[in-house]
Amino acid sequence: MTENAVNKGERKNRFWAFFVLGFFALVSITTFAYNEYYIYLSIYLWFGLIYGLALQYGRFCFSSAFRDLFAVGVARMAVGITIAIVLFALVASLVTAQGLSTFHPAPSGIHAVIAGVIFGMGMVIAGGCASGSLYKTGEGNMNALIVVFSISVSQALFVDVGGWANNLVPESWHHSAIAKGLPASINVGDGWMDQYLAGYVWNHPVTTFAKMLGWDNSSALGAIVGNFFLGVLVPSALLLAVVYFVWSRKAFVRKRVKAGQEKMTMLDEVKGYWAMLSASKRTAIAGLVIGVAAGLHMLVLQGARVKFGVKNAGALLERMGFDYGISVNGTVFDPGYWYVTTQEAQWVGWLLQKTTGANYMDNVFFGYVNGIPNPAINPADWMSLATIGGAAIMALLYGEFKFKKPTLELATWAIIGGTLMGIGARLALGCNIGAFFIRVANGDPSGWLFGIGMVPGAYIAVKFFNWWTERKMAKQGFGL
Amino acid sequence: MAMKFEKVNEGNYHLDVTGYVCPHPQIYTKKALERIEPGDVLQVIFDNPSSGESISTMCENTGDEIVDKKKEGGQFIWSIEKC
Numbered sequence: 001m002t003e004n005a006v007n008k009g010e011r012k013n014r015f016w017a018f019f020v021l022g023f024f025a026l027v028s029i030t031t032f033a034y035n036e037y038y039i040y041l042s043i044y045l046w047f048g049l050i051y052g053l054a055l056q057y058g059r060f061c062f063s064s065a066f067r068d069l070f071a072v073g074v075a076r077m078a079v080g081i082t083i084a085i086v087l088f089a090l091v092a093s094l095v096t097a098q099g100l101s102t103f104h105p106a107p108s109g110i111h112a113v114i115a116g117v118i119f120g121m122g123m124v125i126a127g128g129c130a131s132g133s134l135y136k137t138g139e140g141n142m143n144a145l146i147v148v149f150s151i152s153v154s155q156a157l158f159v160d161v162g163g164w165a166n167n168l169v170p171e172s173w174h175h176s177a178i179a180k181g182l183p184a185s186i187n188v189g190d191g192w193m194d195q196y197l198a199g200y201v202w203n204h205p206v207t208t209f210a211k212m213l214g215w216d217n218s219s220a221l222g223a224i225v226g227n228f229f230l231g232v233l234v235p236s237a238l239l240l241a242v243v244y245f246v247w248s249r250k251a252f253v254r255k256r257v258k259a260g261q262e263k264m265t266m267l268d269e270v271k272g273y274w275a276m277l278s279a280s281k282r283t284a285i286a287g288l289v290i291g292v293a294a295g296l297h298m299l300v301l302q303g304a305r306v307k308f309g310v311k312n313a314g315a316l317l318e319r320m321g322f323d324y325g326i327s328v329n330g331t332v333f334d335p336g337y338w339y340v341t342t343q344e345a346q347w348v349g350w351l352l353q354k355t356t357g358a359n360y361m362d363n364v365f366f367g368y369v370n371g372i373p374n375p376a377i378n379p380a381d382w383m384s385l386a387t388i389g390g391a392a393i394m395a396l397l398y399g400e401f402k403f404k405k406p407t408l409e410l411a412t413w414a415i416i417g418g419t420l421m422g423i424g425a426r427l428a429l430g431c432n433i434g435a436f437f438i439r440v441a442n443g444d445p446s447g448w449l450f451g452i453g454m455v456p457g458a459y460i461a462v463k464f465f466n467w468w469t470e471r472k473m474a475k476q477g478f479g480l
Numbered sequence: 481m482a483m484k485f486e487k488v489n490e491g492n493y494h495l496d497v498t499g500y501v502c503p504h505p506q507i508y509t510k511k512a513l514e515r516i517e518p519g520d521v522l523q524v525i526f527d528n529p530s531s532g533e534s535i536s537t538m539c540e541n542t543g544d545e546i547v548d549k550k551k552e553g554g555q556f557i558w559s560i561e562k563c
Binding site: 074402 | 486501502503504508512541555
């Protein structure tokens with residue numbers, strides 16, 4: 001390419017980057033001018049944009065963190081994500097200690113581990129986790145868009161599956177679900193997911209490390225010592241020590257041997273550990289931005305709730321005259337922090353109910369908790385779209401935006417992987433962000449359980465891809 | 481586009497994984513490096529930015545040297561000398 005063509009390409013990229021940024025600014029300004037409540041949705045939008053920028057800048061992908069350890073022995077992303085978790089946990093614990101946290105722990109049980117295995121397999125097969133697929137869509141990767149669609153559709157269908165699937169529900173779940181006395185419109189005795197949630201998951205303990213130690217969750221002792229120090233910092237440091245000794249140390253020792261220094265002292269081990277932590281500045285910077293942004297997101301959202309005197313965006317939507325798709329409790333999905341998958345299920349639920357006329361509000365997930373508001377005024381959908389936009393801006397500015405058509409092979413993996421992630425996300429009540437990143441950082445043990453499940457899930461999928469790539473290499477005459 | 485791995489001439493190999501997303505480019509690169517001799521050079525062409533980070537760290541760990549890095553219109557062309 002000539003220099004002229006390169007400059008022209010760069011100018012064009014910059015134009016589109018600012019166009020995307022301008023579009024989001026215009027959305028925020030015009031909607032705020034129309035009704036001040038839209039600022040609530042814009043908070044989600046701008047934090048979503050920051051997540052997108054940081055995810056693309058650091059190529060931040062949870063799938064990569066688990067997968068690259070097993071596939072190519074690379075610990076870079078596992079380290080970056082752990083750094084982000086620790087930083088987010090620090091900010092989150094300070095917010096929690098002020099009594100301003102929007103976080104709610106999830107029920108802890110073996111279901112979180114099983115869901116993690118399914119999700120872990122899915123994210124490796126798909127080629128990216130739930131948040132990774134959003135940022136890769138922003139890079140112009142249409143394969144990632146298929147993953148996003150697969151996660152969205154599989155969730156919306158999975159939460160509403162009834163009929164034959166009712167036969168798979170244990171009697172105890174059914175009775176326990178009925179005993180919860182949910183509104184008749186939910187019809188909780190019908191549907192696999194409804195009975196799984198109300199008759200099984202909700203019976204599990206909801207706790208945090210602070211609570212387990214007998215401390216108040218929002219006290220300084222509970223939030224900082226219990227949740228942050230004991231629930232996040234100590235296990236993260238130990239986890240990174242395992243990563244260092246199993247994967248990173250070998251390379252550090254090899255470099256020293258090459259430089260004529262064979263003996264490893266304790267101080268050298270510490271240096272090796274630090275070298276691992278600081279190996280990829282790009283990933284570490286992304287981890288820092290995401291960690292701090294995710295903590296501030298909770299604080300700002302809580303501030304907006306206090307200002308408007310609401311506990312959930314459902315009340316704001318109703319005040320603005322939008323009552324379609326609001327749950328029987330008057331709520332819509334409004335986590336108050338970073339989340340990815342629920343809003344993806346919602347837009348499909350909304351679309352299916354609108355186009356087929358079928359009732360998608362007669363289940364716990366949509367009808368009792370999250371609703372199916374119009375995606376155009378769904379706060380969490382604003383966040384996801386802005387995440388894609390933020391990633392597009394960063395990719396355009398760095399000359400990494402490339403429109404990529406999916407091939408049949410990759411589209412197949414995207415659909416299978418996306419579907420597994422959709423199912424895993426609903427079983428765990430969240431994805432790699434909602435069920436892992438957010439929960440771990442807020443001292444919820446169910447987050448670690450989901451993470452523990454993702455390890456064997458990713459391992460199994462890597463073994464499968466190893467077999468698959470060996471087969472393709474052999475076909476080209478390079479068998480081992 | 482399908483993956484293409486071929487020997488260009490003595491000591492030089494070519495791996496084209498354009499269009500592939502994670503984890504395929506890094507796994508194919510690892511497997512291609514396993515199949516060539518020390519001193520041989522593998523040219524890898526890919527267009528998945530995040531794979532570049534993994535390939536780069538993988539080479540740092542193994543000691544294989546990335547001797548050339550080019551970027552053309554969202555496509556990465558890297559030459560790796562096996563140690």
